[in-house]
Amino acid sequence: AQSVAQPEDQVNVAEGNPLTVKCTYSVSGNPYLFWYVQYPNRGLQFLLKYITGDNLVKGSYGFEAEFNKSQTSFHLKKPSALVSDSALYFCAVRDILTGNSGYALNFGKGTSLLVTP
Amino acid sequence: DSGVTQTPKHLITATGQRVTLRCSPRSGDLSVYWYQQSLDQGLQFLIQYYNGEERAKGNILERFSAQQFPDLHSELNLSSLELGDSALYFCASSVVGGKGTDTQYFGPGTRLTVL
Numbered sequence: 381a382q383s384v385a386q387p388e389d390q391v392n393v394a395e396g397n398p399l400t401v402k403c404t405y406s407v408s409g410n411p412y413l414f415w416y417v418q419y420p421n422r423g424l425q426f427l428l429k430y431i432t433g434d435n436l437v438k439g440s441y442g443f444e445a446e447f448n449k450s451q452t453s454f455h456l457k458k459p460s461a462l463v464s465d466s467a468l469y470f471c472a473v474r475d476i477l478t479g480n481s482g483y484a485l486n487f488g489k490g491t492s493l494l495v496t497p
Numbered sequence: 498d499s500g501v502t503q504t505p506k507h508l509i510t511a512t513g514q515r516v517t518l519r520c521s522p523r524s525g526d527l528s529v530y531w532y533q534q535s536l537d538q539g540l541q542f543l544i545q546y547y548n549g550e551e552r553a554k555g556n557i558l559e560r561f562s563a564q565q566f567p568d569l570h571s572e573l574n575l576s577s578l579e580l581g582d583s584a585l586y587f588c589a590s591s592v593v594g595g596k597g598t599d600t601q602y603f604g605p606g607t608r609l610t611v612l
Contacts (some may be wrong), residue, residue: 412598414546423587424603431598470540474598484530484542484555485601 382407382475384454386488393461393495401456401491403471405494412474414485415445430454441465461495468492478486500524501604503588508611512531515576518607522590529571530561530591530601543610546571547593569592585609586611 384405393399405411405434416424428439435447445456456469471490472485500523510516522529531543534559542555546565557563560578574583585608589601 414600416603422588423501423605425499426600426602431599438593475542484545484553485532485544487540489539 381486382411382473383486384413384471384473386469386471386491388491389469389489390492390494393493395463395495395497396460397421399458399461399465399469399493399495401469401493402495403456403488405454405471405473407473408461409429411454412446413447414472414474415439415443415454415456416470417467418470424470427456436450440444461493463495463497466493466495498612499602501588501590503586503601503604504609505607506605507607507608507610509612510562510578511612512563512578512580514568514611515580517608518520518575518586518588518609520571520573520588520590522571522588526590526592526602527569528591528593529569530563531557531571531573532603533589534587538584540587543573543597552597575609580611583609583611591602595610 414429415427426435430447438444468490470490471488475484475486502521506518517586527548530545534540543557544563545553549565560576563573587606589603590597591601
């Protein structure tokens with residue numbers, strides 16, 4: 381099965397500093413990768429995805445992610461963090477399921493981002 | 498707001514009971530997905546429906562079942578509930594879902610507490 385790993389449970393960064401949330405993947409074939417953010421008591425909000433093409437993907441709220449095939453990574457980045465970016469971030473990969481041509485997202489365990497003023 | 502709606506927002510019930518969670522996808526989306534989020538298991542895929550038909554199954558227990566109706570809304574039925582079923586249940590929808598490239602948009606979730 382396709383999987384992703386988020387090696388950090390928590391990332392702390394000061395407001396105005398750049399932030400990086402790490403994600404590595406393990407897939408057979410081409411990876412389809414996604415980033416979602418979850419605010420307290422809210423659902424998951426889509427940030428960006430990599431399907432093919434440019435290795436630098438730009439998404440919502442100023443976030444971007446860099447796809448690196450040689451390092452099997454898809455790290456989420458933002459040049460200047462805001463306090464309001466504090467949330468739980470999930471990396472996900474498309475998993476192809478046998479049978480009826482459906483698919484699922486396999487999520488990492490999440491990384492809690494804390495941006496301090 | 499993703500456009501995916503889920504009801505109820507909260508559900509408190511007792512062990513052994515049965516509950517139904519409801520999801521309405523975004524306008525135009527044909528695929529509906531159900532996920533379970535718990536502290537120990539994280540976010541896990543349960544099941545996918547496309548235009549009324551089951552398309553993919555994940556780690557869904559036999560006590561759980563789902564369906565998608567002609568108007569494309571979906572229901573997740575959980576029966577013989579156990580304490581361990583307490584979790585946040587998310588519904589997501591996407592336009593098609595056949596290739597896995599389209600984005601899944603998530604609803605706000607239903608928090609189930611089994612006492």
